[in-house]
Amino acid sequence: MPQEVRAVVALKRGAPVEVLPALVPDPGPGEVLVGVQACGVCHTDLHYRDGAIGEEFPYLLGHEAAGIVESVGPGVTGLAPGDYVVLAWRAPCGGCRSCRRGRPWYCFESRNAAQPMTLADGTELSPALGIGAFAEKTLVAAGQAVKIDPSARPEAAGLIGCGVMAGYGAAVHTGGVSNGDTVAVIGCGGVGNAAIAASALAGARRVIAVDIDDAKLDLATRFGATDTVNSRGTDPVEAVRELTGGVGADIVIDAVGRPETYRQGFYMRDLAGTLVQVGVPDPEMRIDLPLIDVFGRGGALKASWYGDCLPSRDFPVLVDLHLRRKLDLDAFVSETITLDEVEPAFAKMQRGEVLRSVVVL
Template sequence: MPSTVKGVIARSKGEPVELVDIVIPDPGPGEAVVNVEACGVCHTDLHYREGGINDEFPFLLGHEAAGTVEAVGEGVTDVAPGDFVILNWRAVCGQCRACAKGKPWYCFNTHNATQKMTLADGTELTPALGIGAFAEKTLVAAGQCTKVDPEASAVAAGLLGCGVMAGFGAAVNTGGIGRGDSIAVIGCGGVGDAAIAGAAVAGATTIIAVDVDERKLEKAREFGATHTINSKDADPVEQIRKLTGGNGADVVVDAVGRPETYRQAFDARDLAGTVVLVGVPTPDMTVELPLIDVFGRGGALKSSWYGDCLPSRDFPMLVDLYRQGRFDLDGFVSERIGLDAVESAFDAMERGDVLRSVVVIDEEAAQ
């Protein structure tokens, strides 16, 4: 039988979110219903509320989530009721040309649940990133459920569902950071700090954090930054070069996604170095680069979508690192809140007061 639960929706552009009743259908073929235990508040959810993704209102917000599978539909074999899972928005198809080439992290045909969750009056909801996890339960494609160690805290583990994975993967998967390398990360919010933490885990020895907020730079040191630069007070390109023997960093991650920060990243990389764009630009932004420098300096200019991750490979590995005390997922959790506090969490995020507010739905299970 379909179930009615509480969920947070954005009904129209720019309006405060609402906590309402939503209807979750029984899972159909290839689908799963998940009892959500915790879900992080990501900037992407705010983009949805502001109409910055598309205009398919009303949206069921939330996507950085972990919980327990309640039920699965016909044909589902990879997860079963009772499994502890992290939700992902890249359920790979296994059949497209990227998957056929052995590069499923680039899957061009990722999928979501076929059925729609609705409001009590039958209005169909658009789930954020195909997940919609600011809710007591959600319906997803079974491939969006990644089994991990059930001893992990849902509050921390759920953050791998988006921002933390994006940052870690930008440094490690896309940037290829390795032992003894240098890296500079421009923008030290949740994604940037995850890139810093990833570089530390991978063995980078010079890890440079760049931001305009001293609070964020202090936090970046906790995640492994060896040096910090406040770009309000100093030229970041000049300072990155000073800290790398005049050469520039092996990898520079732009976790902001603006033309000016991208140009800083381009200018601050070493010869044959790598620039990784993981911050999300707006459609109107453009960047102009001297083509002779693009050619003459070699290396690579890359974009990183979801940290070029493969959830089935990366989520369990990162949870294991977390459980071993080698990757501080707990450090990203600034506060725990209820479903009724999402709007205030957006305000805190815009002020720069938090890395992540986390909605805790099942306090006992989420420990």
């Protein structure tokens, strides 16, 4: 029998979100019902609210979540009621052309729950990134629920489900940061600081944090930045070159996703260096670069999808690093809030006042 829960819903483009009753069906084949304990407020949720990702309103927002499995549907193996999980928005299908080639982190047919959650009047809700976890309970595909060590508190663990994994993976998986590399990270929010932490853990010799906010730059040093550049009044390209002996960084990670930061990152690289874009751009944004520079500078220009991660492999690893005090997930949690405070949290995020507001249920 469907259960009624409170949920944060974006009813139409650009309108403030509302907390409304929603109905969650019992899990069907291959599905699990998860009682949400905590869910981070991510910039992607704001993109959904503003219609920058799609027009399938109303949206059930929230996707950086940890919780407890309450029940499982027919055919589900490896999960049982009581399991502590982090939710992933990629659940490899095992059969698409990417999975068949041994690249499940690029899965093109990622699984989601087949049944929709609805408003009380029966209107179907579109779950953000196939999760929809700004709710007391949510329904997901079994492959989206990744078991982790229950010692990690949900406010911190849930952030692995998106922002931390995206930044960490952009550095380690997509960028291939390794011992002795020089790395520059543009944008020191949650994703950028995760990339900084990952670069430090991977053995980068120098990790340069670039932002326009001194408070964020100060925080970046806590995550492992060796140098900081405030680009509000300084040319960041020249500053990074100066810090790297005049040549530029081996790997640059753009955690902002704007044309100006992408261009900065492109020229901030050493010859044959790598630029990784992990910040999500607005669909209307465009980039114009001289093709001779693209050719002449060489290297690699990459986009990082979810940190090119495999959740079943990577989520437990990041939790273990946290529990071993090598990756401070608690430092990403700026505040804890209720479901009713998501809209004010969006405003704080836009003003750059928080790394992550986290809804606790």
